[in-house]
Amino acid sequence: MARHLPLGPDLRFGAATASYQIEGATDVDGRGPSIWDTFARTPGAVRDGKDGRDAPDSYHRYAEDADLLRDLGVDYYRFSVAWPRIVPQGRGRIEPRGLDYYDRVVDAVLERGVTPTGTLYHWDLPQPLEDAGGWLTRDTAYAFADYAMVVHERLGDRVKVWATHNEPWCAAYLGYSAGVHAPGLRAGGRAHRAAHHLMLGHGLAAERLHAAGCEDVGIVLNLAPVWPESRDPALLEAADGVDAIRNRVWLGPLVDGAYDEGLLKVAPELSDPELVRDGDLGLVRGSADWLGINYYTPVRPGPAAPTLPGRETHPETGAYPGVAPVAFLVRDPRTDIGWEVEPVGLEELLVETHARTGLPLMVTENGAAYSSGVEDEDRIAYLEGHVAATERARVAGADVRAYIVWTLLDNFEWAEGYTQFFGIVAVDPVTKDRTPKASYHWLRQRLGG
Ligand code: IFM
DSSP states (O other), X not given: OOTTSOOOSSOEEEEEOOHHHHOOOTTSXXXXXXXXXXXXXXXXXXXXXXXXXXXXXXXXXXXXXXXXXXXXXXXEEEEEOOHHHHSTTSSSOOOHHHHHHHHHHHHHHHHTTOEEEEEEESSOOBHHHHHTTGGGSTHHHHHHHHXXXXXXXXXXXTOOEEXXXXXXXXXXXXXXXXXXXXXXXXXXGGHHXXXXXXXXXXXXXXXXXXXXXXXXXXXXXXXXXXXXXXXXXXXXXXXXXXXXXXXXXXXXXXIISSOOHHHHHHOGGGGOTTTSOTTHHHHHTTOOSEEEEEOSOOBEXXXXXXXXXXXXXXXXXXXXXXXXXXXXXXXXXXXXXXXBOOHHHHHHHHHHHHHHHOOOEEEEEOOOOOOOTTOXXXXXXHHHHHHHHHHHHHHXXXXXXXXXXXXXXXXXXXXXXXXXXXXXXXXXXXXXXXXXXXXXXXXXXXXXX
């Protein structure tokens, strides 16, 4: 189990990115369109009206980014592969120039003494697959497994630790229910179909990756501690529904090979034998060698509407189909994106998820949006607090192997466009020149540099 995630006395560190958020160069070397290219062109979908074309151009500047990783002194670089660069139509013809690009990235990182870990799906679904139904259709899960094997065949000799999906909750529920992420659908309970097909895709890919000799197949989940604001029975019931859709819909299949009763109450779609076919959940059970946890903030179902500066509705409104309408409270302090800062949430999540799954964990993302520029003392405080929470979880018995900061570079923050800054390295919006922030230097020093 997870043979390439070394267990040692010390927590390992890394920095993460994702293809669509950093690469730019969306129309070169045969890349096909993705759902984010399409969605971002929808008026009003992205806050500043921009898209991946304005990203930091890591497609051409990857060697510079690899230098930044080397100088930082991290063990890991967590990157993602863009499906539309590898299989532009989603299935069928393979684009060798896309594979060549990731070859170069992997080699550049390895040459600098950093271990690359790959994520196969960080939300950039090829548009032709969406045109055929996207994650609402079963075929997409099979196309995903085929694509995963193409990538593994090319990179698997050097990349030993793979995640199938990044945050399938966002892909399914922000994408197909709340409509605030690509493909921007408000399909209500049909979003549970997307959730199931994402997990099926994970299971199919994991089975084939294991058969091909890969020993460290994981999945990255943005699980969240769900803390109801009162003991009011109606609120507790809603909070249980939120927990079911945020956490249990993924952990149930992975650990038990089943969807639990509370989940099926809010998501009756998952009882449909046409959707959840014999063998689907059995395939997913035990399929992960490790689990990635992305954590930013707790979820607090409450009786009152949130007041997020500049936001009329909480972004998660509409992302829990089948659950009675619930407000989400956000306590202070908050980061610029309006998310509460609460490191105890990470500690609790790590301890409970390890107890629930028994799996080795990595904090695959954690970080903060602040517009403080290169003197980002606020980000240092956030990171310090969450690294300490990770250490406390380890002391409490959670098998956490690594802490990976989100993110190396300021980048395209999805529906927020280029208005939120999570990077430990600033990127000039015009020249794309990189300038390490104080948080980068803080981490470098912490890692002995
Ligand atoms: O930028 C995202 C990333 O792509 C997925 N996890 C959350 C980050 C901050 O919103």
